[in-house]
Amino acid sequence: MALHHRLIGKAAGLYWRVRKPRTLGVRAVVLDPDDRVALVRHSYADHWYLPGGGVNKGESFEGALRRELQEEVALHDVRVERIVGVYHSRREAKDDHVVIFAVRVSGEAAAAMRRADVMEIEQVGWFPLDGLPADTSPATRRRLAEYGANAVGLGAW
Template identity: 50%
Template structure:
């Protein structure tokens, strides 16, 4: 399954290189009562990321982030607390705009965290901000540091 995801990811990068589409994405800084942050690792990469994905046509960003959190980590009742930033991402040849939402969960919801879509998500786990794995993506590490400082993020993802 991981090989198929890698092949599809490469095909998308080639398409993005040719078309250079403008996309809108959302990410969730999902925080539990202990201040831990939910991260996911996809089958097709070694890095840990914040849950999230693309905004579908005719879908608002708030609904998109709630859908992505439910699809990736199985939590469908996380309220949005605030927007932590709006970023521009030009990786993979896209013109991608990413909105980062802070979402808080209670202990019951935190206990339900799991890799909900096993075809896409290899692992989903809670991490203390001061005990992140070495393989957290650089952008994810920056977003968590900004959140800890209370900063609103802007600029490059």
């Protein structure tokens, strides 16, 4: 993991502890035709995660979802299936609300998935839901279990 990303993360954490901002975010359970899920490894974190990010001021949740998928993994043509859940996180001293979407991509789009932002994303990959990498984040595992159970997730991240 790049040292400058860790330093930026520490500075952001200090800012969040002082300001206690409310943030909005999106993540996606992106599935290909073989029901494999797309996961990313960020340059500033140690686990595999669902792709996604923050919602900008004036941007809709769907707009943020589509932008983040383009910026992180070069997916442009996604079909939103449903909302998996809405979650609240108090980690990192933020008041964070995250909407998780389930989306599908075609085989052609899945084959074209790549690291679009090489500074932020270290790795991308497709994984079977029953064969996730050992270092998949606990929250990602919980979201995927909720998706698999066709449950609506609410509450704490």
